[in-house]
Structure formats: C-alpha cells, structure tokens
Amino acid sequence: NAKFVVVQDISYRSDTTKFADLLLPAAGWLEKEGTMTNSERRISYLPKGINAPGEALSDVEILIRFAQKMKFNGFNFNTTEEVYKEYCLMTKGTKIDISFLNYNRLKNEGTFQWPVPDYGHPGTPRLFTDKKFYTPSKKAIFNIPTSIENTSEAPNSEFPFILTTGRIRDQWHTMTKTGKVSRLMTHTPSPMLEINPIDAYKSNIRTGDIIVVSSKNGSVRVKAKVTDTIKEGVVFLPMHWGKQLENDLNRTNNLTNTLVDPVSKEPDFKFTAVAISKYVKPFEKIAIVGAGAAAFRFIQNYREINTTDEIIVFSNEENPFYNRVLLPEYMTGEFTWEQLKKIKEEALSKLNITLKSNVAIESLNVQDKTILDSQGTLHTFDSLILATGSRPFVPENAQLHLPGRFTMRRKSDADRLKDYLDKTNLPAHEQHVVIIGGGLLGLELAAALKHKNVKITVVQRAPRLMERQLDRISSKLLAEEVQLLNIQIYFDNEVSTVFDTDNPNELEIALKSGKIITANAIVYTIGTIPNIEIAKESGLACGRGVKVNQYLQTSNPSVFAIGEIAEFENQLFGITSAAEEQADILANFMAGDISSFYKGSVLMNILKLEDINLCSIGQIEIPDNDDSYEEIVFADLRQRYYKKCIVKNDLLIGAILMGDKNEFAEFKTLIESKIELADKRNLLLRGSSNAKPVLGKLVCSCSQVGSGNIEETIKSGVTNFTELCKTTGAGLGCGSCKSEVKDILAKCK
Template sequence: MRPDATTRPDDRAPIDHLVIVGNGMAAHRLVATLCSKPRPPRRITVIGEEVSAAYNRILLSPWLAGEMERGALRLPEHTPTTGNRTRIETRLGERIIDIDRDTRRITTARGATLDYDRLVLATGSRSAMPPVPGVALGGVHGFRDLGDAEILAEAARHGGRAVVIGGGLLGLEAAEGLRKRGMRVRVIQRSAHLMNRQLDATAAGLLRGELEARGLEIITDAHLSELEDNGRGRVRAVHLADGTRLAADHVVIATGIAPNVEPGRTAGLECDRAIRVDEQMTTSDPAIHALGECCQFGSSTFGLVEPIWQQAEVLAARLAGEDTPGYRDRPTATKLKISGVALYAFGPIEATPDHDVLTYHDPEQGEYRRLLLRDGRVDGAVLYGDTAMGPWLFARSQDGTHFGAARRALLLGQADTETLLDDASADAPATTSATDTIDQEAA
C-alpha cells in the first residue's frame, strides 16, 4: 500500500521514484546534481510541456540576435557517475492536469498516470501581460521561452516595426535582438530611465546613448494605454497614455514574469504569488517540493539563475538523504547580455545619508563606476564599460571586507586596492570625504 499525504516521507530512505514537472534549467540542474550523488533516487521521470529538449534560456537573447546557432542552446544529456544506476526518463510535450496528493499520483493531458514517492514542481514562469485593451491580439508576444524566441525570429525575417514594452533586462535584450535581425524597434519604458531597478541615472544614460547610436528608439516616462486592432485581429499600433500613437507590426511585452503556480494551487498547496516552500524547498505537502521561478521563499520569488542554482543544490541534497543547512536568500548581481555592452550591478541603487559615494566617470572611454560604501564596506555598485572588477567587488561585499585607507583606491581598480589592503595601515579609519569623484573629462 502506498503512503498517503498524511505520512511524512523518511528523508533517510532511498527514493524509489522522483517525478519532476518541468524540463527547464532548474529541473535540468537538479537532475544533473542528483546524478553526482552517492544515493540518488532509483528512478527519475521528467515531464516537460515544451516539445524541445532542455535548453539554456540565458542564451535566447544572443540566439535571437543571430550571434549563435540553435544547437548551442541545448543542455547536455544527463550522465550518472560510476555506480549510479538511476534510470532517467524524459517525456516532452506533455502537460500534467491533476495531482492526487492522497494517492501520490499525477495525470497528464494524454491520460497517462504516474505514481511518485516525491514530486518536484519546476514549472517556471511566463511573461506577465498588462491588463490593457488589445493585449490578446495577434502579433503581441512575450519573450520567455524558445517558442517565443522562434516566433520573434521568424517575425523579424520579414522586417517591419516592433515595439517592446519594458526597458529592463529582458526588454532590452529582446529589442537589440530584433534590431540586429533587421526590424525598426522602439522601446517603451515607464520610468525615467532604463533598467531603473539596477542602474542609477548616469549609467542608464550611457546605456541609452549606446543603444540609440545602434538604432534603437527609446521612449521613457511612457505609459501603455492600449493596443490597436487592425480590424482583422492583429495589432497595428501602440497607444500611450499621453496620446502618442506608434505604428507596430509586432509588440513584445517584457514588463515582468508571472510564476506558473497553477499546478500547485489546483493541488491545494499553500500559495501566494508562487508556491510557498521552506528552507528545504518543501511545500505544504512534505512529499512535494518546488524549485525555481514557480516557488516563493518567504517574500521572495526568483528570476535569476544564481539563487535557483543554490535551490537545486539544497533540494538535491535533501532528495539524496544528505544533511543540508537549507536555502537562504542571498544578494545577487546583474549582468546585461547585449553584445558590446558591459554592465554589472548589485546592491542598492539609491544612496542614503549613511552611504559614502565613490564615482569614476570617463565619458570618452564610456566607462563609469559608482560605489556605495557603508562603514567602510561595499554595499552596492554600478559598473558600466569596464566591468572586470565587478565579481571581485561583489565577493568583497559578501565577505564584509573593510577597506579602511584603501577606500579611495577602489575607484582606480582591483590591483591598486589589493596592494593597499595588504598594508597593515589599511585597517586605519578612512580620512577622505564622504563623496569622492574621479571625472576623467574634467581631469
């Protein structure tokens, strides 16, 4: 007799059958990590709604821009380590329609049923569509998966005019990809500058200048009002709240993501914006876990790779019967994936009265660095142009390095800073002003 949902699984007992719903990067990482464990599940079944094999979604933007071949997107096949006899089955183009928690059984749209000992929901997310008239018209697209990218690439083959709604990471990557494929592209951004969640006004201005020089048209402080029907069910124009009308053959919505929470909610799991999990990536049902963009830990949901990789490590350890301290929210850094544009940012954007602000700006070289320090430690950074120092700064922010007298050298580079840090005097209190600026134009 199979255990029912009231029976808590024995975390130390080997798992006979693990079912994973979703075949994206989170699921692929989880299976790859389990393949390296000494005591993985005996059998793993992965069910993916997409018909394609697992692929690297991070590379969709450069693929759309024509910078790589389609085959480069594919993720490697899973290879269990020596002695690992896990049987792995992947079912593509299949969608689950029911989770029976009492019998621990799922049903797919094809009528197939699978029993599970543990179930992982890794259903990802979709583009969030704004509640405006015309959003369901033909020619209105998201940009979230390979299907979206293939549709946009085919649309761009015919040229024409595209409007991208959203000037964040995803919107700019989609816009540049379409431009490189030959479309005339406008970007509509609600806030006063691009990537307002990651960049200050100066860095955003440099980014805008670079993108406009390439041929993108960018409109900020703009609010979408409606999408105009051409009378045959397709979009033909974008209307803004100020009355501006922009002709459009295609519209890309890149204003955020919506977690695919429906399978968990339908099954009666505790959900908020996404499926709630604890530090072991376990839902309100102890036999069901959630991972990646469909899950919510505390008040946080996820769209970047780094925290999802951490979640996969925690869950793999849990499923393999290993001790794990559990998942913890950690700061992450942002990098832009547009060819020829180097950008790296982390931490707060706005300076507070207790921040020291260090700024380096070389307009001629297109380089800009702004660091926020609190009590001699790096709290946030925006780097544009030369970003080589970014990962080192992020690591020093995480380990709480106190820069002392090396504070000023942070504007000059990593090597100069490390030289001063090696000096015992680096522990002395800083004596420079609260705001330092190196302006190469003025110099």
C-alpha cells in the same frame, strides 16, 4: 519559565536575545575600562579605546544602574576604578590578596601576578615557593587514583574506531558569536569527519562523501574529510555544531558517552567508540514539474551523487532544458538551436531520467502523493520538486492571438516572431519592431534585432531604463548608449491600443501619450508572473510564489520548490544563478546532506548589449538619511564610464559596473560571502582588480573569461566544476556559458 528575561549582550543576533523581554546593549572590550586576569594569575589594566555606539554601556555601569533601580544599597559608584578599589580591599587577608593594587600601579608599573599583599610588593610569579600549601597540614595532597587503567569505552568489532572531539581553529564553543563572522566561517563552513586515508580506503570513503557515524548512544550524518593529520583508527568530529533547523544530525554529542572522571568530574568527550559507514539513502521516486534551468541543474548535481533513485520530469514544452537567456540571439540567427541546448541527447540519456515532453499537469494531490498529467496518466511520487518557472506578464488588451503580437519566453515565441518577420518579405532595414518594456529582456531583444538592422522602438512605462536594476546615473548613461544604436525610446509611456491596418503585417500602436507608431510587430517584455497555480490548487502555502524554508521545502515537507516560483523569506529570486544555487542545495539535501541549506541569493543583472559592459550586483541604492551606508563612486560620464560600490558595516553589499566588468567576479564573491573588507575597503575601484587578460576564445562575456584562462586553471589542479567557475569567474553571471565550461573541463581531464 522565567517571568521576565533580561539579556545583556554586545550583539542583537546572539541566540539568547530572542528570549529577552529586555535587551541591554553592552559595550565591547575596546569600548570600556577595566582589568583582566589570565590563567597565570596575571592582572592587566585595559584602557578604554573608543566610545561605545548608541546606548551601549559597560557591564559595570549596567549592573550599577540596574542595582540602583532595584533600590539595592552600596552601588553608589561613579567610576569603574571605584568598583575595582572596593574589590581589592575585599581580598585583604585572603590567599588572593591584592589589597595594595590599584589602577595607578597597573597603569604605571605594568602587570602583576596575585597576590600583591603590600604596597611595595612586586607580585607573585610563583606560588608555594616556601613549600607551604593551602591545606590543614600545609603539605601538598595528590589525589592518586587506585587504578590507572583506562576506563574509557574500548573499541570493539561493532564500534572499531575511536572518536575524538574538540574545537577547530576559527570557532569557539557553539558558535553563537564566531559562527556569525563570515571570514571565520570560510575555513570550515560545515562539520566534517576527519578520517585517515588508510581507514577511508578500507571503507571506500572519499572526501565529500556523506558518512553515518554511530555509537551506542546515537548517530550523526556528516561529510567526510580524508586527511593524514589524523591517526589510523581514530576519527575527529568538531564539537561546535548542535541542532540546526530542527535537525540534530550534525550534533557531536549524539555520539559521546556519559562517562565522567570520578574525581575531577570531567566528561569523557574525547574518547568514544564509534562505527563509520557511507550513508545509503533509501530509494525514492522523485517527480519534477518543469524543465528549465533549476530542474536541469538539480538533475545534473543529483545524478553525480545518486544514480539509483527514479526521476521523472514533466515539461509542458516540446523542447526541455535550453538556455532562455539566449532566445533573442537564437531568434535573430546569431545562435543555433543546438547552441541553446543545455545538454545533448547522448548525455541526457546517461542521466537516466524519464522525460515527459509536451505533457502538462492537470492536478496534484500532495497528501496522496499523486500527479495526474494531461494525457490522463496518474503518477505517484515520494518527493516532488516544483520548478514551473514563470510566464510573461501581458496587459489584458494585448490580444496575443492576433497576428503581430508576441512575447519572448519560450522557443516557440522566438520561432513565431522569426517566422512572422520572414513572412513580411521585407528586408531587415525596412522592418520595424516595437518592444514594450525597457528591462533586461527588452533591451537584449532590441540589441539582437538591431544587430540585424531592424528598426527598433522601445516603450518604457518608467522614466528610465532598468529602473529596478540600476541607479539614476547608470540608467541615464545606458539610455544614451542605447540611443546611439539608433533605438528610439519613449519614456513615461505605455500602449493604449494596437490596431491592424489594411496593409498585411502592419500594426498601428497608439500610446497613452497620443503618439501613434506604425510597426510590423509588437513584443511585450514587461516582466514575468510565477507559475504557482498548481501549487495553490493543491493547498500549498503561497504568497507571490510558493513559500519555502531553508531546505526549499514547501508547507508539505515532501514537496519542494525551486527557481522563479520559490518564495524564501517573502522574496522571489527570479534569476538563473539563484535557481541554480537553490538546485545545488536541494540536490545535496535530498542526497542526505543536512548541513546544506539556503540563505537567499544575491540579485544581479548583466546586460548583454554590443559594446556595452554593464552589470549590477546586490543593493544598488542607499536609503535616504542613513549614515551607516557608504557610496564609493568612480565616474567619467562623458565616456559613459561609471562604477559604484555600496558598503555597510565594512561589507560590500552592492555594485554597479559600467564601461567594464573586470571586477564582476571579485565583487560578486565579496557580496555573497559577506566577508569584511578590512584593508580591501580602500582599494575598491582603485585599479586593484585581479582581472586577468582574456586568453583564447571568449567563453564568458559576463566575467571576461576565455577558453585559455579556463584551461590554464584546470592545469593548475582545479578539476571540480564548481571550483573552476569560482576560480575563473566563468559561469557566475547569466550562466549561459556553463555548458561550454563543462565541455572544456571534460576535454582537459
């Protein structure tokens, strides 16, 4: 082991920097002066175009300073040109003599091919024109092999295919640099085995299937790509992917043989006999605790890949798999219960799962892999998925057991509030509901009740609405819009005490400011708390949530956590889209795809209020005194029209859209993909949106997508559900329209 490691690099993110005791920031090719010699011996002068940032220095200056600090003689250079001049003189009399070349000639006369042995010499376009070679006899020596027989490993009955390897268009070597450029990764984001359609047909392999490739040296597991660009009997696997997340099943060199050419010593990486088969996952029993968005998405996706594993689901609710986002509209009757269900009974039965409704978990033993449920039954599992979601945060003095006090998290909460308001026997316009919390749920519940003409008061502890999801300007504009709906808002306030009065179905709500509000009901929508108690008690590592790695594994590799309880890199992602993204990745991983791993989710918030288009994506504020961030703002405050983009290092990292959300799908994709904006930077918020007019019935209000838009896209050839959502923008927001999108896709197929 080295005692002291010095790394000189242009990027602090390269794989070697983590080993550095000293990291020296280097200049890039455009930030330094020098020369370059290519493979035809052509020497070019490279001028410095821009100054290097910060403390970054050119390679030459770093070496000179380092040598001087080490007290080495001969490093008293002042410029790169002086170094090059000395180098040229050192070649005098050699076969690569460029002693009469210098920066002035390169700048004024252009490129030269070495040797350049005297001042007037124009360079040497071709060597050995005098037929004298650099050998003792001056004659050319050809190393003729004694045999021209192919000594590569021949295919046989056990390994009938020829594996060839190499690079792909956008990557270089092991991707330590190119792999960090998002734009380059979009072409081929993960390793794929290319196979000829005839070979694929014979082996019952389709694009996307997980394939085991084996040779006498080892095996890999990758997805298949069926293509006629590869010959029958030959398969191709890129060389770039090595060990990922402590797993080397994507590593091509697991397969390649150890043969080398006896003369050139070139390894025989391009020709290895291999066998190919579809990956058959060992049978296992999967237990899922929770029946929300994350669990449902996992089951759906997993069953598309694997139909044989046993799946048992525990739900402590009577009604599993429904859309909580639409509970306010369900409570007011705008949506029926059937519309909230994510899946119908007939389709649910086809998923082949055992569903335990109204059954809670009493204890969990992750070492023995057993679950004791609330009915006293002990269950075993091979893999366990915790998708227990969250519960409402309520103050200690909320007294939810008393009449008129509610939360809004489950169907039972919505049913209780609806029944309670109905039993007041008051017409809607005489009912008064106080909502505690001015976040998404509180405002959407307020809007839903206001739509029924119920009087609404919102009490917000913070000085503005949606303080975590909006900046000050958009929050102020939102408050104006909400107040125009005749919704009263009390900022910088909170509940002190709630009293019952002599009148039935009436409460007196005392605020800390001294204000007393008379109302029929109070609903707490302050926030949520992840349900991690069962995980904690079982000994799993927990913080605010259950800690997971990139494969959504907890501290016990047989136990996974997804959804609102999953804490990845010290962050919780309490939104439906993140839960579904985690479920997708976990389904692929558990089905055998190790190239599928989680990198975190982009936070976003879409407010569903009548006649108010508002959403935020990613980062919404820039740090103080940091010039690396840019804000692009378009505003018409009088009309409450406000749009803002936040850009850093040529990447869009956040946006707020108020007034219309036409750019929502486009901006979400840009933020998630982390693709450099380039010329698109100057088009942001300048009317360049690719948004199409809504065709047919509105299906997705988040992205303004109609049934006609979806049908049109399906007819164009997009028949994969995930791709359909990405292409149209439907389902990329709150996710409440995904079941309808699936229905349209099924009908069009």
